[in-house]
Amino acid sequence: MSVVEAGVLTHDAPHPHAFTRAEVGWLPHLAPLAEEELTPRHYDGLVDASRAKSDYFRLLARDPEVLRARTLVDKDIFYNVAEGLPRAERELAATAASRRNGCVFCASVHSRFAAHHSARGDDVDLLLDEGVGAALGERWDAVVAASVALTETPSTFGAEEIARLRAAGLDDLEISDVIHGAAFFNWANRLMLSIGRPVAPA
Template sequence: MAHIQLEPGQPGILGLFRFRPETAKPLAELADVLLRGPSTLSRGERELIATVVSRGNDCSFCASAHGAVASAQLAGGAALVEAAAQDIDQAPISDKLKALLRIASLVREDGRAADEAAVLAAKTAGATDLEIHDTVLIAAAFCMFNRYVDGLATFAPSDPASYANQARNIVDHGYLAVSRG
């Protein structure tokens, strides 16, 4: 049961977006730029970063929602997303993405933990300054989103199909459309 009165049937951040539309717009814009805007990282790769951070923060709604969006956009689907969330080093992903996921995981723990060695490893694996910047910002933003969703005890569906349906809508229309309902 959410800590505040939210519209029934609206899980996670969707209920919070309906509750306070004036904050929903800039939050959805941020998510849209970070996860869907122009980038040399694919949309699926950026969603995977959000998923790994959310999983590390034990945010069921965000991990499930963004995991579904990543699964819909990555060739390896749900199996690849699960492999990366379980063990970055053993996941069937590029060395560059592994290095970026390690940076995101460090940022999730403490922003200062993303040290020169982690950044050098990412650069050595081919990551650009922009990719490193965006990885850090995605990780930081998802720490905020995770705490927003969990701090207000929002509802997280247990049925994976509900996330898959929403994922298709996000893939097709983006986060701004979802924030407007």
């Protein structure tokens, strides 16, 4: 149930109790635009018209130019896979950042993608259950460690993490993709956690 007081939403829906690959809901703290309020400028910001169904994207659509820039960056990081890191490991970087940041919603979304594209659901679940210190194998451990270093204190990320990624077999483009995926979600988690909260799956 939602109640609006002075433009701020309060909810009594239950929080999730654990990280999960199950679908998790999300509720905004501020009222998003209603679908009928969306103009061509808002739809341009959404990039995909189907995102008008999402409270999250309709809230971000209050600044459509920024939303458009954010969405195009997101799509390029995760869907432009002609070169560089496989999609599964881009999603792994996002999952690791989200797990470290405590963003249950983002972790649920990107862990599903990581499991689907890698067919390593048990390892993804281990990351969710045990945290970013879980042992997932040399390559995945290097991706997770780099993502966590960027997440915790970006300025401390550097030669050690890059050397570990190289030792695990990643080339320059793949390392760049790890950095972009983790850095984007280091920011995206904080945005999502500050403007709303996750809701427990049914």
